[in-house]
Amino acid sequence: MAKRNKLEIIRDILKIIQNNHSIRPTPLLRKSNLSSSQFKKYYLELLNKKFIKETYGKNKTITLTEKGQKYLEKYLTIINFIDEFEL
Amino acid sequence: MAPMTGRAIEQGMGQGLGKIMNSGIQGEIIYSFIIIACSLMIYFGTKELYNLTSHKGIKYFRQAFLFFALAYFFRSFIKIILFYFEKSELLTFFPIFGSITLFMFMYFSSMAIFYLLYSVMWKKWKWKSTILLFHLTSLAIATTTILFRSPTAYLIINILLFAFISLTVYLSHKQPKKKKPTNLYIIYLMLFFFWILNIIDILVPNFLQTFQLFIYLTSLGIFLSILYKVIKKTN
Incomplete structure (x- = not known):
């Protein structure tokens, strides 16, 4: 399997959250196929960029924000743009 | 000396404006306006993609077109001044003002070229101070242009x-x-x-002078084709 680039990893993490509506951090780490240190790095970046938000109820769960949703919607456009201009 | 009345100033300004509009500079203004508009549309049209990704390639690509817009602004400014005062050489007639404007034009031009090049090369050029080197080289080119007033x-600098x-x-x-050069590389080489x-x-x-119309039309075609590609890809 080819190594995923940063944009693909972010897309995959957001997609997992979207498919589950809300998910706890441990299953998200498992499903994302990343090492825990890598996962932590991406997780913090997604929180900082406000792509995801943490909700505290019985357990801590993660949900997608509007911006995260927007990233998923625009993902193909982003990839096509980067490919077109070889950026 | 009698003080200038409001009407006299108005008349003077009107004559000046008329001079600009009648001296064949309209084409120059339209040309600059289209290029600046194209560059700014590319810059602002890709803002959302950059905000979502923070992708370095997109960042350098956008900055290149911002610098193109700034460079063209100063370029058209120089052209208007030369037309208005009916001079052919900026530095001889306006030493201080001309030097500043020309310096800005050369600096922004060089930065635009370097940033566009870097947008496709950033993955290969790993050196941390590349951007600093671009600024220093652009400053050196701009300074050389002002100091060595020889065609x-x-x-030589541009070659x-x-x-x-x-x-x-x-x-x-x-x-x-x-194996085959892509359209993009051909467009970029032509743009450069x-x-x-x-x-x-x-x-x-x-x-x-003889090729001016050809240069203007081709430059417009190149910028419009890049804008078309951007609009097509960013919807």
């Missing part, structure tokens, strides 16, 4: 700049995976080539 020096860009684009493309002709057109007046 030969201007031509060297174009040689560097062409060699970089050629070497980056000379990879086993890519015609941009340098635009610079020579400002620095060495009358040198390219």
Whole structure:
């Protein structure tokens, strides 16, 4: 399997959250196929960029924000743009 | 000396404006306006993609077009001044003002070229101070332009700049995976080539007078084709 680039990893993490509506951090780490240190790095970046938000109820769960949703919607456009201009 | 009345000032301004509009500069203004508008549309049209990704390639690509817009602004400013005062050489007649404007034009031009080149090369050029080097080189080019007031020096600087860009684009493309040059590289090479002709057109007046219309139309075509590609890809 080819190594995923940063944009693909972010897309995959957001997609997992979207498919589950809300998910706890441990299953998200498992499903994302990343090492825990890598996962932590991406997780913090997604929180900082406000792509995801943490909700505290019985357990801590993660949900997608509007911006995260927007990233998923625009993902193909982003990839096509980067490919077109070889950026 | 009698003080100038409001009407006299108005008349003077009106004459000045009329002079600008009648001296064949309309084409120059339209040309600059279209290029600046294209560059700014590319810059603002890709803002959302950059905000979502923070992708370095997109960042450098956008900055290149912001610098193109700024460079063209100063370029059109120089042209208008030369037309208005009916001069052919900026630095001789307006030493201080001309030097500042020309310096800004050369600095932004060089930065635009370097940033566009870097947008496709950033993955290969790992050196941390690349951007700093671009600023220093652009400052050096701008300073040299002001200090050496000779058409030969201007031509040599721009030929060297174009040689560097062409060699970089050629070497980056000379990879086993890519056998045929893509449209993008051809468009970029043409953009660099015609941009340098635009610079020579400002620095060495009358040198390219015969080809001016051809240079303007081709430059417009290149910018419009890049804008079309951006609009098509960003919806």
